Amino acid sequence: RNAIAENDYKARGCSITADEIFISDGAKCDSGNIQEIFSTDNKIAVCDPVYPVYVDTNVMAGRTGTYDAGKETWSGVIYMPCLAENDFAPQLPKETPDMIYLCFPNNPTGSTITKAQLQEWVDYANKVGAVIIYDAAYEAYISQDDVPHTIYQCQGAETCAIELRSFSKNAGFTGVRLGFTVIPKALKCGQVSLHSLWARRHGTKYNGAPYIVQRAGEAVYSEAGKAQLKEQVAYYMNNAKYILEGLREAGYTVSGGVNAPYIWLKAPKGMTSWEFFDYLLENANVVGTPGSGFGPSGETYFRLTAFGSYENTVAAVDRIRKL
Ligand SMILES: Cc1ncc(COP(=O)(O)O)c(C=O)c1O
The missing domain is CATH 3.90.1150.10 (Aspartate Aminotransferase, domain 1)
Incomplete structure (x- = not known):
């Protein structure tokens, strides 16, 4: 966690500390499990197309209403179309969501948004009281300067965003399994600390990534x-x-x-x-x-x-x- 805080956050000017980082066996599990700390009547907004795990795990949790087989949509989900017309970047939704899943660089479209564009999402989430679940599994593939590597490069993200990261795509840990989730202590829904809720959920249902795998993960940050x-x-x-x-x-x-x-x-x-x-x-x-x-x-x-x-x-x- 110290290596992550130092290299992925401090080095990019972000104030995330080691105790705000939860080590896991990957971003798939974390992106699927994170919804457990939210109320079942919370509304999710997703990009369309999207990494299917976000929607499917909310369907399993009973948060998505009824399915329209013709349109292939769920009545309780806010879909944000990402098409050539909008450069595959979602627009702020008309209906206010409680949870917003964003993934950049994106799977499946390979698109990204600039830091200024991501700042708009952070400002919006802080304004309406929504939580952004930001999947940065492909962060290592960013080559352009104006594309942010972490949502915490945006001002105010620590009060509205959870970030998910993976060692699969950058370091080939797809089978070894390692990832992490960042939940800043400043992130609160009302008086409720999401950091505390996730600490409880993670500690109760997850046994921890094997020591040997964590040491391998630490080596990813060596020269x-x-x-x-x-x-x-x-x-x-x-x-x-x-x-x-x-x-x-x-x-x-x-x-x-x-x-x-x-x-x-x-x-x-x-x-x-x-x-x-x-x-x-x-x-x-x-x-x-x-x-x-x-x-x-x-x-x-x-x-x-x-x-x-x-x-x-x-x-x-x-x-x-x-x-
Ligand atoms: C957007 C996105 N998030 C998460 C994952 C899964 O990452 P991990 O191997 O860390 O579970 C993938 C991989 O398929 C992905 O495309």
């Missing part, structure tokens, strides 16, 4: 660890560049892939996400993820990942280009 991370992130971002440029040259409408290891593309010729999936599989022997799986606004989009070997990435892109 050698930092150099290896840089190399690994650069490797995947080189894949992302190859996909992005290759598909663009082939006439596809593509985005993402600059601050994130995901490329988001529009299915061509009016195909649905799943039609394009079948088309790619059958004609190029390439698989990707249909955008509709991430929410209704993901329909007609498709996600490609840069998390492969360079050789496979080149082979896949070259096959798509020949279609």
